[in-house]
Amino acid sequence: MLMIRHAIGSRLLFQTDIFEINEKNDKWEISIPVNKKDVQEVLKLKEELNLFEVTEQEKAWYYSSNAQIELNDEGTELLISADHKTVYPLS
């Protein structure tokens, strides 16, 4: 599961089980199929987002320090370039 939360108080903005994460040159390219209308708040708050990839054992926390978060031209895919990842156990 992938969750996108506001960094100020952890409000859940978007959640999905369908996503791809590819590591390349110390960055993580995250792509998520979306409906444009469902990610308006995510795009509005793109400077203040935390992403969490949650499995049964652990959480991985990602963020993009330069807010590299955008929709593709068709408005069907959210593309995020994260430059930070920390893995920690579920508490």
Added chain:
Amino acid sequence: MIQIIPAASRYSAKNDWLESHFSFSFGEYYDETNLNFGPLRVLNDDTIQPGKGFGLHPHREMEIVSIVLKGTLKHEDSLKNSGLLQYGSIQRMSAGTGILHSEVNPSPDEEASLLQLWFFPVKSKLTPSYEDITYDQDKLKNHLLPVVSNTPSSQVAKIHSDVTIYLSKLDEGKELIFSQEKGRKIYVMAIEGELNINVDHVLTPRDTARITDTEKLTMTAKHDSFFMLIDLPGGE
């Protein structure tokens, strides 16, 4: 200009282990017109039930100050810091590029109450850091005691933001004057008691004042008072 925000107008959230009152947008409470006052982005007034708390969670790009008013708060973080905070101590955590921490009330039977403040840092991508300090409670009496500042000194937590946080306990009938450079802002919260500011404005417990264009602030205790004053830069 002095804008009084009554305590009762704050957004409140309560569950079985936490009661919170938010002075600014936070979590499920999001109001575009109430995001910050200068670099002050969060002021949460939290009460945590015994044995409960915030599990491991991340922060970034914020200067986070915790002021314990009652009980005990146990802090642990990914920098291997741990500590017990009580009334009389202040925690400052610079989240910078990222830190994980937990905050729990370790007591089996006593609630913990704290004020938690988040400030925008003066610059981004700081190295995460943490400190806690203990201030001399006797020095609160009828005096504005700096407890957090961007200018380091003994018994003052060093913050990477252009702010100074003062605490004070003012006896009934006593007066304090705070003078400030032109163009800066002042934020006041009455923690306990009743406080008059510049004669006409009254603060009762947990009321706050957002103050601009005021170079001299006179605070008079109508009753014994405990309050926090924050000196902030001007601008948005």
